[in-house]
Amino acid sequence: MPRPPLSLFTLLSSLLLALTFIVIGVLFHQQEWRKLERGLEQEAAAVRTTFEVALSDLEQQMLTLATMVASDPEVQSLFYRGRQALGQEGGGPGGPQTARLRDALYNHVAPAWLDMQQQFGLRQLHFQFGPGALSYLRVHTPGKFGDRMDGLRHIIEDVNADQQPRTGFETGRIYSGVRGVVPVWHRSGDRREYIGALEAGTSFDTQLARLDRQFGAGFAVLLRQQHVEGAVWEQYRPLSGPRAETGGGGYIEATSREEIKAWVNGANLPPVQEGVLNSHLLPWQGKTWHLTRFPLRDYQGKADPSRPAVGTVLVWRDKSAVLADWQRNQTYAQLALLAAYLLAQGLLIWLPRNTRRRLQQRIDSATAALQSTRRQLDSLLTASPAVTYSATPAGTATNYIAANVQNILGYAPGFIHDHPTWWPDHIHPDDRPAVMRSADWRHWSDDQIIRRYRFHHADGSWRWLEDRCRVLRDGQGKAVELVGSFVDITDRVAAEQRLEMALSGADLGLWDWHIPSHHVTFNERWAEMLGYRMDEIGPDISTWERIIHPDDMPLIDSALQRHFRGETPFYETEHRLRHKDGHWIWVLDRGKVMERAEDGSPLRAVGTHLDITARKTAEVRLRESEAMLQRAQAVTHVGSWVMDVPSHRLEWSAETYRIFELPPDTQADYALFMSFIHPDDREHVHAAWQAALHGAPYDIEHRIMVGGKIRWVREMAELVTGADGELISALGTVQDISGVKAMELELRHLATTDILTGLPNRRHFLDRVQQELARFHRFGQSLALLMLDIDHFKQINDRHGHAAGDAVLQHFAAVALGALRTTDLIGRLGGEEFAVLLPGTDLDGARQYAERLRRATESQPCRAVSPEVSFTVSIGLTLLNRNDHTMDLPLARADAALYRAKHGGRNRVEVG
Numbered sequence: 001m002p003r004p005p006l007s008l009f010t011l012l013s014s015l016l017l018a019l020t021f022i023v024i025g026v027l028f029h030q031q032e033w034r035k036l037e038r039g040l041e042q043e044a045a046a047v048r049t050t051f052e053v054a055l056s057d058l059e060q061q062m063l064t065l066a067t068m069v070a071s072d073p074e075v076q077s078l079f080y081r082g083r084q085a086l087g088q089e090g091g092g093p094g095g096p097q098t099a100r101l102r103d104a105l106y107n108h109v110a111p112a113w114l115d116m117q118q119q120f121g122l123r124q125l126h127f128q129f130g131p132g133a134l135s136y137l138r139v140h141t142p143g144k145f146g147d148r149m150d151g152l153r154h155i156i157e158d159v160n161a162d163q164q165p166r167t168g169f170e171t172g173r174i175y176s177g178v179r180g181v182v183p184v185w186h187r188s189g190d191r192r193e194y195i196g197a198l199e200a201g202t203s204f205d206t207q208l209a210r211l212d213r214q215f216g217a218g219f220a221v222l223l224r225q226q227h228v229e230g231a232v233w234e235q236y237r238p239l240s241g242p243r244a245e246t247g248g249g250g251y252i253e254a255t256s257r258e259e260i261k262a263w264v265n266g267a268n269l270p271p272v273q274e275g276v277l278n279s280h281l282l283p284w285q286g287k288t289w290h291l292t293r294f295p296l297r298d299y300q301g302k303a304d305p306s307r308p309a310v311g312t313v314l315v316w317r318d319k320s321a322v323l324a325d326w327q328r329n330q331t332y333a334q335l336a337l338l339a340a341y342l343l344a345q346g347l348l349i350w351l352p353r354n355t356r357r358r359l360q361q362r363i364d365s366a367t368a369a370l371q372s373t374r375r376q377l378d379s380l381l382t383a384s385p386a387v388t389y390s391a392t393p394a395g396t397a398t399n400y401i402a403a404n405v406q407n408i409l410g411y412a413p414g415f416i417h418d419h420p421t422w423w424p425d426h427i428h429p430d431d432r433p434a435v436m437r438s439a440d441w442r443h444w445s446d447d448q449i450i451r452r453y454r455f456h457h458a459d460g461s462w463r464w465l466e467d468r469c470r471v472l473r474d475g476q477g478k479a480v481e482l483v484g485s486f487v488d489i490t491d492r493v494a495a496e497q498r499l500e501m502a503l504s505g506a507d508l509g510l511w512d513w514h515i516p517s518h519h520v521t522f523n524e525r526w527a528e529m530l531g532y533r534m535d536e537i538g539p540d541i542s543t544w545e546r547i548i549h550p551d552d553m554p555l556i557d558s559a560l561q562r563h564f565r566g567e568t569p570f571y572e573t574e575h576r577l578r579h580k581d582g583h584w585i586w587v588l589d590r591g592k593v594m595e596r597a598e599d600g601s602p603l604r605a606v607g608t609h610l611d612i613t614a615r616k617t618a619e620v621r622l623r624e625s626e627a628m629l630q631r632a633q634a635v636t637h638v639g640s641w642v643m644d645v646p647s648h649r650l651e652w653s654a655e656t657y658r659i660f661e662l663p664p665d666t667q668a669d670y671a672l673f674m675s676f677i678h679p680d681d682r683e684h685v686h687a688a689w690q691a692a693l694h695g696a697p698y699d700i701e702h703r704i705m706v707g708g709k710i711r712w713v714r715e716m717a718e719l720v721t722g723a724d725g726e727l728i729s730a731l732g733t734v735q736d737i738s739g740v741k742a743m744e745l746e747l748r749h750l751a752t753t754d755i756l757t758g759l760p761n762r763r764h765f766l767d768r769v770q771q772e773l774a775r776f777h778r779f780g781q782s783l784a785l786l787m788l789d790i791d792h793f794k795q796i797n798d799r800h801g802h803a804a805g806d807a808v809l810q811h812f813a814a815v816a817l818g819a820l821r822t823t824d825l826i827g828r829l830g831g832e833e834f835a836v837l838l839p840g841t842d843l844d845g846a847r848q849y850a851e852r853l854r855r856a857t858e859s860q861p862c863r864a865v866s867p868e869v870s871f872t873v874s875i876g877l878t879l880l881n882r883n884d885h886t887m888d889l890p891l892a893r894a895d896a897a898l899y900r901a902k903h904g905g906r907n908r909v910e911v912g
Contacts, residue, residue: 014345021341025334032333036326037279040319044279044292047315051211051219055178058207059167063180065116066200067165069109069125070184072755078105079195080186082136083129091134093146102137102145107802112755113139116200124175124201127184128153130160136196141174149173152231155181155299159197168299171231171310176223176253177201179299204254212256216317220255221296222264223311253311259284260314269293272312281319290319386485398423408488410458428454428462442479444471450519450539452489464493468517509609511591513541515602520544529587529611531580549576549584556589563593564602571605574612586616643670643730645693645719659713659736661706678703678710692717693727701737712741754828756806757813765827765835769887772839776880783880784846786836787894788816788853791872791906793832804865811862812873819853835894843879843911850875850909858907872907874898 069075082094082101089095094102109125116122125139133149133156150157152173155166163183170179179201186193208219228251252260263269263284269291270280278293295309387408389401397420406412416422427435431453438449451467469484509526513519518541527534530547537543548556552575563571570592576584591607639656643649648670657664660676677685681702692698698717703710717732752764760768769785776783790796790812797805809832816826816834825837836853838846854873861870876897884890897912904910 010349014349017344018341021337021344025337028333028337029330032326032330040281040290041277041279043290044277044294044315047215047217047292048277048294048313050215051313051315054207054211055169058178058202058204059180061120061180062122062178062200062202063165063167063182065120065122066180066182066198069112069200070182070198072108073187073761074108074755075105075198076184076186076195078108079127079136079184079198080193082127083195086129086136102142103802105137106139106142107806108756109139110803111806121202121206122200123177123203124172124179124199126172126199126201127196128156128160128199129196130157132160133157133197135173138174144174147173155179156197156199159183163194166299168302169296169310170299171223171227172201173231173233174236175201175203176228176232177203208254208256215315218255218257218260218314218316220257220260220314221253221311222314223251223253223296224309225250227310250311257316260316269314274309281323282316287318287320288323289316291316386487388485389483391482397421409455409463426456428456430454442471444479448517450514450517452493463488464490468514509587511544511607511609513591513605513607515605518542526609529585529609530577544577547578549578552576563591566600571607574616577609585611586613588612638733638735641668641732641734643732645727645729656734659706659711659734660704676704676706678705692719692730698730698732711736711738713737757810757828759813759817759834760825760827762827762829765825765829765837766887768825768827769835769837769891772837773880773884773887773890775839777882777885781840782842782845784838784841784843784849784877785880785890785894786838786846786850786875786877787829787891787898788834788836788873788875789898789902790832791874791902793871796869796871800865800869804862804869807864808862808869808871811860811864812857812871815856815860816853819849819856835891846877846879847909847911850877854907854909874901874906875909876901876912877909878912 078101082098082105085097085101086094089098105127113122113125116125123140126135127137127139128134128149129136133153135145135147135149138144149172153170155168155170158164159166159181160183165180165182167178167180169177179199181197181199184195184198186195204219204221208221211217211219250264252264255261263282268282268284270278270282272278272293274295276294278291280291280293282289282291292315293312296311296313297305297307298310301307301309385404385408387402387405389398389405391398398416401413401416403413405416411422419425424432424436424439435451435453438444438451448468448470451469453465453467454462455465457463465486466489467484467486469482471479472481472483474480509529510523511526512521519539520541520543521539522534522537522543524534527537545553552573556573556575559568559571559573562568570590572588572590574586574588576586579585588610589607590610591605593602593605595602595604597603639659640653641656642651650668650670650673652660652668654664657666662668666672674682674686685700685702688696688698688700698715698719701712701714704713705711714735714737715732717730719730720728722728752760754761772783775781790808793805793808796808809828812834813826813828816836820826820836823839827835827837829835836849838849841849854875857871857873861868876894876899878890878893878897880890893912897910900912901908901910
């Protein structure tokens with residue numbers, strides 16, 4: 001059959017090469033595009049997480065504002081009285097008494113409402129009664145009240161049902177918004193009665209603008225048309241954003257950029273796949289935008305994920321530059337691939353011609369070398385410790401055996417050829433049955449085996465032989481010849497027997513691996529370790545490979561190859577093996593190459609297996625315990641530390657380093673710890689620690705300075721002593737309680753301060769009067785008490801409005817504060833009534849102060865409103881005496897003096 005010409009072969013090869021490079025180019029382009037899409041999807045997931053965290057923060061802010069308003073006693077009183085009046089007047093919008101109390105509540109909260117609008121972007125403040133949701137007062141739209149929203153405002157219904165605060169996004173009659181709803185209670189002595197719910201709500205606008213600045217991306221919230229029009233009154237629907245007449249029929253609730261309106265109205269947005277994160281690229285006006293869109297769930301939707309989303313959140317970012325860079329890189333890659341193809345094509349044309357010429361030269365050289373090698377082989381076989389032989393299928397006789405058999409076994413080759421049964425006759429009787437079972441090599445399942453047996457030497461001794469043989473087959477697979485070699489391993493077997501005795505005492509499994517043939521010998525302990533009998537283990541490396549854990553094979557192979565290459569002095573790994581009953585055991589596998597070929601390749605390796613399952617189990621449990629401790633400390637913001645008392649050296653946990661904002665590798669000691677303590681607390685902390693060293697409990701709260709900020713921490717410790725009673729170490733914890741402390745201060749402020757004037761409220765002022773009364777009885781120092789009332793205050797409210805009345809109260813508080821000493825105290829007792837406590841002041845001094853305050857009030861009109869309001873104040877004063885054991889008597893005297901001042905013409909001072 002004629003061979004195809006070289007030119008045809010070259011042409012076909014060129015076509016195949018071109019097809020290969022085209023496929024590579026297409027696959028590379030597809031892979032890079034998928035990589036770009038995955039990057040955009042990961043970025044979309046990160047943006048979604050950031051939005052959800054920001055939404056949670058906004059919900060908590062609304063809950064805090066609602067809590068602050070709901071904690072005002074005046075709000076609670078007016079809300080409670082409004083509920084009673086509404087019940088008396090038939091519910092719904094109520095009657096005149098309900099309207100009067102509703103106006104009073106509105107006038108009381110209006111200043112705070114304005115401040116919260118300006119500072120926090122508050123958009124709704126809504127008082128509602130239960131059960132269900134009955135609107136009592138919309139501070140943001142006071143003209144709308146008395147409507148029921150049962151079945152619409154589920155968050156209100158739930159709070160009114162179980163009196164538990166809640167947050168979430170929800171759509172009402174006027175606005176959609178992020179809301180915080182808290183229960184409002186009325187207290188009367190020890191009795192507490194539930195009134196209704198107070199809701200604070202805001203829009204997404206401020207939060208979206210902040211996210212826009214942070215990420216350089218546009219943010220928008222879109223609500224479904226059906227959802228908005230099913231809840232919001234028609235005249236208020238424009239407040240929910242411009243309705244998109246095309247592109248989905250929805251409302252833009254909030255947006256940080258204007259281009260969203262063009263996309264929505266122009267139907268440019270891709271369709272939404274409900275319930276999942278959508279990531280798309282949108283070409284528009286010469287740019288390419290990456291759009292991230294995910295569902296927005298309202299309060300009910302978060303509780304029940306099966307409910308449809310009420311809208312979506314859309315985030316877009318300009319990716320034109322990124323895509324341009326990607327396209328440029330793709331162009332460079334395709335050009336590089338084309339250059340590689342042209343180079344390969346040139347090599348394809350040149351190589352076959354050059355190879356044909358060089359191949360002929362090598363054939364000639366190899367022929368000469370083969371003849372030389374044959375001569376060298378004969379010499380080597382004579383000097384080799386291995387005796388080579390071959391046999392034909394007829395019987396057990398050899399048709400060739402190397403001459404060095406006489407050096408190894410003492411028999412001449414001629415003697416062996418004259419005795420066809422020489423080989424079976426000289427095998428040890430105990431080994432002969434097993435060896436003879438493999439005598440008919442024409443039917444071996446494996447063409448290569450290794451046999452060990454004892455053989456009778458010509459001098460009468462027994463020698464151990466290792467016999468390696470292979471079957472040669474013709475083209476039809478028929479066995480035609482057996483070739484092999486054997487070596488005298490008597491000394492090795494003796495050493496192995498001694499080693500086996502030593503290993504049995506050390507509980508080690510032994511393996512001996514002939515690497516080229518894959519033959520492995522295992523000892524009995526190795527089999528027992530894995531639950532096998534010796535007759536169940538095959539003498540092949542596959543026996544071991546089949547039971548290795550798949551995850552450990554790369555590690556084992558890497559360690560073996562490094563050792564085979566001579567990079568490591570020995571081989572060592574820890575890996576898992578499958579026990580016969582199916583479970584995994586851990587072994588320490590150590591070995592070493594004992595024999596190498598002339599080229600350095602490994603021939604034989606020996607090693608051991610040690611069962612380390614118990615140790616590995618303990619290590620896993622220890623790591624799990626440490627990880628659990630670190631997670632618990634991170635969640636509770638509690639760090640731990642250990643101190644070596646003699647050296648003052650500290651070991652900190654990861655959470656402790658986080659609290660002090662130090663890198664985890666920072667060396668800590670007592671001096672470093674003290675450097676973080678607030679200067680005002682250092683003496684207290686040091687004294688507490690010294691006391692702990694002498695047996696006192698160590699449980700303190702103090703401040704630390706971290707990154708220029710003050711944090712509050714709580715520390716506890718136990719000290720450990722040695723057998724001689726000397727202190728050895730201390731074990732302790734440190735907890736960041738800054739949030740708890742801030743809440744305590746905020747609650748203390750709310751509990752003691754009048755919200756309108758900023759003065760101490762009635763309760764806090766009366767507590768101070770009681771304290772000063774006790775000090776008066778202890779030290780006998782003079783103490784004066786003043787009761788003050790703004791004259792004709794009701795006329796100010798009626799003529800100028802309640803906002804003006806509030807401004808007058810604030811103005812009077814400022815005038816009074818300007819006349820006080822640092823030891824004096826003024827408080828608002830309620831309405832337009834105030835009281836002043838003057839420690840260390842006698843009757844003349846008190847009268848002078850009262851007249852000075854009266855004149856200052858008269859001469860300083862309130863200019864915070866237009867037109868300005870002039871007003872006066874009536875004052876009653878009294879001195880405490882030894883018969884005043886409670887605050888009731890002095891308050892009654894001062895109040896009676898105030899009454900006389902009122903009925904005596906007002907704008908005057910009376911003494912009682």
